Amino acid sequence: MSQLALSTDLINFDTLPAASQSKPSKLAYLDNRVTKSQRGTKRTRSQRARERLQTKEHLIGLARELHEGELADKLDRCHSRLSVLTCGRHIARIIPNFTCEFRLCPDCGRRRSRKLQTKYLPLMKAFMLHNKVTPVHLVLTQTHRKESRKESVARIRNSFTKLTRRSFWKQYFKGGTWSLEFTKDKNGLHHTHLHIVGFRRKFFDIELLRDEWLAVTGDSHVLHLKPILDLAAGLQEVVKYVSKPLDIRRFGAADLKEFLGLKNMRMFGTFGEFRDFCKDFEPSDNDAAAVGELESLARDLVEGCACPQCNEPLFDLRMSGKELPQFYEQTESSPPRKVGTSWN
Ligand SMILES: [Zn+2]
Ligand SMILES: [Zn+2]
Numbered sequence: 001m002s003q004l005a006l007s008t009d010l011i012n013f014d015t016l017p018a019a020s021q022s023k024p025s026k027l028a029y030l031d032n033r034v035t036k037s038q039r040g041t042k043r044t045r046s047q048r049a050r051e052r053l054q055t056k057e058h059l060i061g062l063a064r065e066l067h068e069g070e071l072a073d074k075l076d077r078c079h080s081r082l083s084v085l086t087c088g089r090h091i092a093r094i095i096p097n098f099t100c101e102f103r104l105c106p107d108c109g110r111r112r113s114r115k116l117q118t119k120y121l122p123l124m125k126a127f128m129l130h131n132k133v134t135p136v137h138l139v140l141t142q143t144h145r146k147e148s149r150k151e152s153v154a155r156i157r158n159s160f161t162k163l164t165r166r167s168f169w170k171q172y173f174k175g176g177t178w179s180l181e182f183t184k185d186k187n188g189l190h191h192t193h194l195h196i197v198g199f200r201r202k203f204f205d206i207e208l209l210r211d212e213w214l215a216v217t218g219d220s221h222v223l224h225l226k227p228i229l230d231l232a233a234g235l236q237e238v239v240k241y242v243s244k245p246l247d248i249r250r251f252g253a254a255d256l257k258e259f260l261g262l263k264n265m266r267m268f269g270t271f272g273e274f275r276d277f278c279k280d281f282e283p284s285d286n287d288a289a290a291v292g293e294l295e296s297l298a299r300d301l302v303e304g305c306a307c308p309q310c311n312e313p314l315f316d317l318r319m320s321g322k323e324l325p326q327f328y329e330q331t332e333s334s335p336p337r338k339v340g341t342s343w344n
Contacts, residue, residue: 157194174199
């Protein structure tokens with residue numbers, strides 16, 4: 001998915017004529033801008049790896065411009081040497097020499113969002129087992145004002161906190177997770193969205209939720225809601241904003257400077273009963289399925305292990321970060337092999 005296309009599309013979210021927003025058909029939601037832009041620009045792993053390198057180069061340039069030498073050096077070192085566990089056709093695991101953990105680093109963001117998925121997917125499954133709830137993906141938006149990014153984020157988070165305290169919300173939702181997405185349009189206005197995986201207790205009229213959102217924001221009623229049919233895919237859609245909350249390639253030095261001032265801003269969190277559940281959860285036998293998944297997701301692959309995709313033994317290939325896109329290209333051009341065939 002192109003970050004450029006995503007943010008350009010999202011910018012128009014709240015500026016659609018009111019008539020087209022008031023009663024979206026089921027189809028209209030499924031055809032929502034986020035999904036459409038992702039689908040239309042499906043890229044290969046090698047293309048994505050190449051884009052990550054470009055994004056990083058761009059960030060390093062901006063950091064140098066701001067005389068943030070330490071940050072630039074850290075970004076430069078991050079994922080510069082890789083140990084790649086591969087069967088030759090598939091890449092099972094990539095272990096970097098160093099991770100900078102900078103919030104906008106595309107490589108570290110990818111790791112972070114994968115960690116979140118590994119942690120929260122089993123918890124979500126267990127939560128659904130313990131409670132009669134179904135997951136939905138809710139996108140909350142707000143009107144654009146002339147304000148800083150910090151103010152924009154604070155505004156939407158405050159509105160959301162107010163929403164979760166209302167009786168309507170408590171009646172229909174049993175908690176969930178949130179993550180932030182922000183973009184900036186060509187007029188310099190910040191567009192901040194909250195992506196929520198919400199656990200819904202029962203159906204409700206979407207118009208009522210719009211009214212509630214309008215009541216807490218004072219001027220925004222634009223939101224989107226769709227049921228999540230595949231929990232893993234739904235969670236992935238939400239946590240991807242943790243790895244790319246915005247289009248960094250359109251970032252200028254001033255944007256980076258502003259972002260550096262937001263040091264402690266959280267990009268992901270849990271709320272409501274799901275939050276308490278995550279703190280206290282001790283798996284019982286009934287949760288075996290969910291926890292089993294956790295173990296398999298977190299399983300550490302080492303050299304000599306069978307490739308999860310074709311069972312061929314994995315070996316450790318050392319390369320520089322810059323060589324990764326080309327290696328992906330090689331794996332993409334070799335024909336796929338079915339699981340198990342190599343041992344029989
Ligand atoms: Zn990094
Ligand atoms: Zn393989």
